[in-house]
Amino acid sequence: MPETLIKVDLKQSPYDNELVHNRWHPDIPIVAWVKPGDDFVIETYDWTGGYIQNNDSADDVRDIDLTTVHFLSGPIGIEGCEPGDLLVVDILDIGAKPDSLWGFNGFFSKKNGGGFLTDHFPLAQKSVWDIKGMFTESRHVPGVKYAGLIHPGLIGCLPDRAMLDTWNTREVDFINTQPDRVPPLGAPPTTKSAHMGKMKGEARDKAAAEGARTVPPREHGGNCDIKDLSRGSRIFFPTYVKGGGLSMGDLHFSQGDGEITFCGAIEMAGWLHLRVSLIKGGMAKYGIKNPIFKPSPITPKYDDFLIFEGISVDEWGKQHYLDVHVAYRQACLNAIEYLTKFGYSKAQAYSILGTAPVQGHISGVVDIPNACATLWLPTDIFEFDIMPNASGPVIHDMGGIDMPLSPDL
Structure with a gap:
């Protein structure tokens, strides 16, 4: 059995786990070393460190x-890796922790992060999804069920x-072009809530600030x-530090x-089961x-x-030049x-x-002035027919618990 190099206890704060960090900095200490050809298991918190609840x-x-x-698990060091090498990472397997067979999806408040469609969904909302083997369903979003592609x-x-x-x-300079924008243009360095792994004292504080x-x-x-x-992916990462x-x-x-x-x-x-080479x-x-x-190869x-x-004409009728962001929106x-129909x-x-596993x-x-983007919605994830027909859409009862919505304070 492969060794589990990093374990996480979901009842423990990630700040109490020195094998976890939440900033990028070259001085964050390596927490475990492996050799090229080794395979090993890494456990991870959800990205919020357990803040979001199943409710x-x-x-x-x-x-x-x-x-x-x-909150990230690592860093893992690979013996013999030097700046300029390619780190080859094979994802051999990946899955949910057995004591946490659920997940969440959320819309951030426009005042706290926003999102792709924040002007249309400015308030915080959440849906909770149960993990049932290969599949997931949600009490907040009935009528759909789909197989996971865990990553x-x-x-x-x-x-x-x-x-x-x-x-x-470059990011701070960009933020300074519109410093009062809501949501902001970027996320600059801040010592607030920084977790620097095993770093301590003044060195830790300096690294947290930058x-x-x-x-x-x-x-x-x-x-x-x-x-x-x-699972089955092979990733080639550029490397910058020993x-x-x-x-x-x-x-x-x-x-x-x-x-x-x-x-x-x-x-x-x-958790992830990985193998590395150089x-x-x-x-x-x-x-x-x-x-x-x-x-x-498994999707x-x-x-x-x-x-x-x-197309790159926004929802207010403004023309944009070959803007794929606007077109995808x-x-x-x-x-x-x-789908509301x-x-x-x-x-x-x-x-x-x-x-859902939609494709973008x-x-x-090239066809000025409009870019064209498409969203591919798989029809088989629905428990009913969503194709257009002469009879018109059938309205289904989406009873149960709708997605919770929280007003801004």
């Missing part, structure tokens, strides 16, 4: 302090000093939220492309500055889709409006798009 209130989504996240939303290697400084400079937040994806990987990084410093967390049971609800997949605590000098050999990966088999188009809004609230429909595609970026 029918969205107050926790409304009130969460987002400076605390994400780490966040995985990457430690930056070196030069890369850390580059991140902080450690990069884990919110965005960057050159090293990080919070990429790629649903196809599941040992590589591999960390991971933010596990998702299922997610749609784009993770459009922001707290957006079915978030869960879990390609010496691989960054230069292959011209790699961002990770590349081979997707999982949910959904072959029939209803595809929604969006329109595709999502079109799908949400469509079958009895779903807009929040329930939005939750489906964030958690950039379909056209």
Whole structure:
């Protein structure tokens, strides 16, 4: 049996676990060393460290302090890894912790993080999803059931000093262009709630003040939220520090492309069984500055889709030039409006798009002025027919517990 290098106790605060951190910094100590060819198991908290609860209130989504996240297990050092090598990570298996067979999806309040459709969903809401083997269902979003494609939303290697400084400079400069924006343009370094693993004293405080937040994806990987990084995937990470410093967390049971609800997949605590190897000098050999990966050969088999188009004209009628962000937002809004015709609230429909294995595609970026993006909604996840027909949509009773909504305080 592979050794479990990092264990987490879900009854324990992540701040009491020195094998966990929530910032990126080159001085965060390696917590365990492995050799190329080794395989091992890593346990992880959910990305909030257990703050979000399995209940029918969205107050926790409304009130969460987002400076605390994400809680990552690691860093793991690989013997012989030097800056410029490619760290090859095979995800051999991945799953939910047996004592936590549930997950959550949420919309953050616009005043506290917002999200992709925050102007349409400005208040905090939450749906809870039960994990039943390969499948998931929710008491808050009835009428759907789908197989999970479990993956780490966040995985990457430690930056070196030069890369850390580059991140902080460019992101703080960008935030300063609209310092009062709500939600903000980025997440700058802050000592508030920083967890620096095994670091102590003045060294810890200095690193906390300059450690990069884990919110965005960057050159090293990080919070990429790629649903196809599941069991059987092979990932090639650029490395910047001796040992590589591999960390991971933010596990998702299922997610749609784009993770459009922001707290957006079915978030869960879990474990990963990994194997690592090295390609010496691989960054230069292959011209790699961002990770590349081979997707999982095991994916949910959904072959029939209803595809929604969006163009780069926003919901207020403003024309944008080949803007795929606007176009994908329109595709999502079109799908949400469509699903309301079958009895779903807009929040329930939005939750489906964030958690189900929907596909997002950039379909056209050359036909000025409109980009075209598409959202592929698998029809087999529904317990009823959602295809258009001459008789019109059948409205279904979505009784039970609707998604909890919490007013801003």
